[in-house]
Amino acid sequence: MCSVSLEHAESFKILLASRNFTSAISLLRLQFESLVRGMWVLYAASDTALRKLTADLTEESQKRANNLPMLSEMIKQLEGKAPKNAIDPILEFKEYSWKPLSSYVHGGLHAIDRHSKGYPLDILIQALKASNGVNGLVAIFASVLTGQSDLTKDVYRSLEEYSDCFQMKVEIAL
Helix, strand or coil: CHHHHHHHHHHHHHHHHCCCHHHHHHHHHHHHHHHHHHHHHHHCCCHHHHHHHHCCCCHHHHHHHCCCCCHHHHHHHHCCCCCHHHHHHHHHHHHHHHHHHHHHHCCCHHHHHHHHHCCCHHHHHHHHHHHHHHHHHHHHHHHHHHCCHHHHHHHHHHHHHCHHHCCCCCCCCC
């Protein structure tokens, strides 16, 4: 899921550079959801859910996987199981970004208004920083998966050093 999230981030930047702003911003939601799914898999998913996610893709396995939790439920299951410093930025991102991103994904007011009237530079910078912030969380999560605590500390230090590139603040608490 880390790799999927990073792929969405790369595509976001390609679309941004191509001036396909509505599509780019829509990908930010997918980037975030991939990160949350990965965290949910590690910290909260049941063995049954893991089997559904890792099964070979067939019509039957697709039907079984359709009842996996959606974002809000995954976050709810993560609370109390994942480290607080992993959950807090997820909750912050969801609180401030989820509704506007859903509007972009589903062709709502944000998508229609911005697409027709144009995108102010500050909106594009904010979206880029949000994508960078999700990438930072992916980097932390991926470093945790290695089991190398020094690597995780290095990632936190890099995020602090380049904090002006991120929309959200990631707390260092190892």
